[in-house]
Amino acid sequence: MTIVPINDLSRWDNSERDRIDGRIQAVVKSGHFMLGSNTKELESQLSRRLDGMNVMCVGNGTDALAVSILGLGLKAGDKIATVANAGGYATGAILRLGCIPILIDVDPDTTQMAPISLSAAIVQHPDIKAVIVTHLYGLMADITAISTITKEKKILLIEDCAQAIGASTDRREAGSWGDASTFSFYPTKNLGCLGDGGAVAFRDAVHYASGRRVAQYGWSERYVISDMNGFNSRLDEIQASVLLERIQTLQSNNDKRRAIVRQYADALPASHKMIWRDDASYVGHLAIVVGPSRAHIQQVLDAHEVGHGIHYPLTDNSQPAWQEVFVDASVPNCDQLATQIVTIPCFPSMTDAEIAQVCTALAAL
Ligand SMILES: Cc1ncc(COP(=O)(O)O)c(C=O)c1O
Missing domain, CATH: 3.40.640.10 (Type I PLP-dependent aspartate aminotransferase-like (Major domain))
Structure with a gap:
C-alpha cells in the first residue's frame, strides 16, 4: 500500500x-x-x-x-x-x-x-x-x-x-x-x-x-x-x-470530485458525516469528514495510509494576530467544528484503487 x-x-x-x-x-x-x-x-x-x-x-x-x-x-x-x-x-x-x-x-x-x-x-x-x-x-x-x-x-x-x-x-x-x-x-x-x-x-x-x-x-x-x-x-x-x-474540463472535473465524495459518504458509518451535497451546489473542492473524535479519525487514516489535513485548524477569532480584534466574538459552531473536521484526499486524477483505499479506511471508523 x-x-x-x-x-x-x-x-x-x-x-x-x-x-x-x-x-x-x-x-x-x-x-x-x-x-x-x-x-x-x-x-x-x-x-x-x-x-x-x-x-x-x-x-x-x-x-x-x-x-x-x-x-x-x-x-x-x-x-x-x-x-x-x-x-x-x-x-x-x-x-x-x-x-x-x-x-x-x-x-x-x-x-x-x-x-x-x-x-x-x-x-x-x-x-x-x-x-x-x-x-x-x-x-x-x-x-x-x-x-x-x-x-x-x-x-x-x-x-x-x-x-x-x-x-x-x-x-x-x-x-x-x-x-x-x-x-x-x-x-x-x-x-x-x-x-x-x-x-x-x-x-x-x-x-x-x-x-x-x-x-x-x-x-x-x-x-x-x-x-x-x-x-x-x-x-x-x-x-x-x-x-x-x-x-473546458472544469465541469467534468467538478463532477469527478463529487463522485469521489459520494463514494466516501456511502462508505462512512452513521456515527460520522461528510460535508457535501449530491447535487450541483457542491463541487468537491475539499472532502471534509466530521466525527465525534478527530484523533480517532486521524489514527484510522494513518493506519490505512491515507493522507489528511485540517481546513482550518484555527477560527479567525483564535488567530494569534487577531486576538484583540475579536475579544467579544461568539461563534460556538465554528469553534466546535475546528476541533472536529478532517480533510481527506479528493482530486480528479485519483485512481480507483486510491478511492477504494480511502473508502476502506472510512468504513473502519
Ligand atoms: C476561501 C478562500 N478565499 C480566498 C483565498 C485566497 O486566494 P489566493 O491564495 O489566490 O490569494 C483562498 C485560497 O487559498 C480561499 O480558499
Missing part, C-alpha cells in the same frame, strides 16, 4: 499538458504578456457563466477580495460581516483595508454561514454595510436566504467563490448572486493555473470601473492617479492561457 496524498498536482494528463504547452508557446511567441487577448477571453467566458457580470482578472484570490471591497466603495471603518471558519482570507482583507469584521457563526450541519446568525448580527449591528459569504469546501452556502436578507436590508453582498467555481443553486452559478464575487486560480483550486491568479466580478459597471482603477495603480487613465487606494494586481497572459484550456 502506498500513501494516498491529499492532492497531487504532478499527475498530468499528457494530452492536456501538450495543449497547455502549445498555448504557453503561443503567448511567448506573441510577445504580449499582460492585459492581452487571453485575459480578455477568460473574462468574457467567466462573465457568461456569471449572468453577464463585469469580470476582471487579478493577481490572486486575496487581492480579489480587496478589490471587491474597494470597488464597491466600502471605506475604512465600515462593518463587514463574514464567517469565522473560512481560513481568514476575507477577514484579512477586511482588516487590511481598515474595515471592521463582524464574525457570523455557521450552520453546524453544512459548516456554511447560518442565515439566522446573519440576521441576528444585523439586529445587533444595524450599520453593517456588506457581507462576504464564502462558499466553503466547494459547497454553496444558503445563498437564496442570504441574498434575500441582504437585499431586504440594503446590504452589499460579496461571494467568495475561491473554493466553489462552477457550483450552482437553482441553475445560477456561485458568484452570480451578489453585488460582487471573487475567485482564486491558485494551483490546487478546482480551476487552477500554474502559479497565482484570481478574478473579481461586479454586478454594476460603476463598481467594476472603480475596481479596475484600484487594481491598476489607481489610474483613471495612463499615469493619472485618481484613486487613493490603488495598487497593482493583474493576471498574466500565460496564466490566462492555461485557464482557458482548463476551464
Whole structure:
C-alpha cells in the first residue's frame, strides 16, 4: 500500500499538458504578456457563466477580495460581516483595508454561514454595510436566504467563490448572486493555473470601473492617479492561457470530485458525516469528514495510509494576530467544528484503487 496524498498536482494528463504547452508557446511567441487577448477571453467566458457580470482578472484570490471591497466603495471603518471558519482570507482583507469584521457563526450541519446568525448580527449591528459569504469546501452556502436578507436590508453582498467555481443553486452559478464575487486560480483550486491568479466580478459597471482603477495603480487613465487606494494586481497572459484550456474540463472535473465524495459518504458509518451535497451546489473542492473524535479519525487514516489535513485548524477569532480584534466574538459552531473536521484526499486524477483505499479506511471508523 502506498500513501494516498491529499492532492497531487504532478499527475498530468499528457494530452492536456501538450495543449497547455502549445498555448504557453503561443503567448511567448506573441510577445504580449499582460492585459492581452487571453485575459480578455477568460473574462468574457467567466462573465457568461456569471449572468453577464463585469469580470476582471487579478493577481490572486486575496487581492480579489480587496478589490471587491474597494470597488464597491466600502471605506475604512465600515462593518463587514463574514464567517469565522473560512481560513481568514476575507477577514484579512477586511482588516487590511481598515474595515471592521463582524464574525457570523455557521450552520453546524453544512459548516456554511447560518442565515439566522446573519440576521441576528444585523439586529445587533444595524450599520453593517456588506457581507462576504464564502462558499466553503466547494459547497454553496444558503445563498437564496442570504441574498434575500441582504437585499431586504440594503446590504452589499460579496461571494467568495475561491473554493466553489462552477457550483450552482437553482441553475445560477456561485458568484452570480451578489453585488460582487471573487475567485482564486491558485494551483490546487478546482480551476487552477500554474502559479497565482484570481478574478473579481461586479454586478454594476460603476463598481467594476472603480475596481479596475484600484487594481491598476489607481489610474483613471495612463499615469493619472485618481484613486487613493490603488495598487497593482493583474493576471498574466500565460496564466490566462492555461485557464482557458482548463476551464473546458472544469465541469467534468467538478463532477469527478463529487463522485469521489459520494463514494466516501456511502462508505462512512452513521456515527460520522461528510460535508457535501449530491447535487450541483457542491463541487468537491475539499472532502471534509466530521466525527465525534478527530484523533480517532486521524489514527484510522494513518493506519490505512491515507493522507489528511485540517481546513482550518484555527477560527479567525483564535488567530494569534487577531486576538484583540475579536475579544467579544461568539461563534460556538465554528469553534466546535475546528476541533472536529478532517480533510481527506479528493482530486480528479485519483485512481480507483486510491478511492477504494480511502473508502476502506472510512468504513473502519
Ligand atoms: C476561501 C478562500 N478565499 C480566498 C483565498 C485566497 O486566494 P489566493 O491564495 O489566490 O490569494 C483562498 C485560497 O487559498 C480561499 O480558499
